[in-house]
Amino acid sequence: MSDKRPVAVVTGASRGAGRGIAIALGAHGCTVYVTGRSEKAGDAALPGTIYETAEAVTKAGGVGIAVRVDHADDAQVKTLFDQVERDQGRVDILVNNACALHDQLTAPGNFWEKPLGIVDMLDVGLRSSYVASYYAAPLMIGRDKALVAFTSASGAVHYVFGPAYGAHKAGMDKFAADMAVDFKEAGVAALSIWMGTLWTDRLRMVIASDPAKYAYLENMAETPEFTGHVIWALYNDPQLMELSGQTVIGAEMAVKYGIQDEGGRQPSSYRDTHGVEPRVQYPAIIR
Known part of the structure; x- marks a missing residue:
């Protein structure tokens, strides 16, 4: 049965950015649906499971609900939102x-010298966010307020790790811009958020692969929870719809809302x- 807690869905939340965002939203009292494929140790090269994240969400003060979803499978994504509709009747915050x-991805070399599998991030990453x-x-329309947030980064506008990474980030920004047009009359905001370098197990692995090259990242990395607090502040901004369609820099929004890491x-x-x-997207609209 639904209660008054805001209902959030955070995709890809077994570890990394998704895990931190989910825990931060839990700290603000949200019910958070935590999705991902990792259910037990060994399911992925890096540690973390959906159940561990859901437990951490609840421990932080929210209600964590783990749902095993392979976001490469559209049917599983539909089943997820069918469950949310039965349980809650709504979604207030979606974090793609x-x-x-x-x-x-971060290995040296040109794109044709790296594994072709790198392009999978355009399926689980870009396409999966659309789905x-x-x-x-339909679960967000008609609410007093609702927010679709896309996690992105500055690779949308300059070279980082190769064309697949850049296309993913640019695509996330474009999704926010164009979905905002369709959502405008429905009162749903869509925003893309540039996260900084995140202090995650993956970053630790990258630094360990070449300390001389990557050690500097330690001093500039954000915690994964940081973006979650920014998303919560955006969701509660009375001028949220005025921001809809924009790509914002998380660090700048944090200053605006008085958030520190x-x-x-x-x-x-x-x-x-x-x-x-x-x-910045041009205002022309062709339908």
């Missing part, structure tokens, strides 16, 4: 985060560290 990250939004939309750190904006900023 699931992504198939290949271990060789999740498609099935979530663990230990009182204020992560830097890509605008300052890389001299880049999100692209």
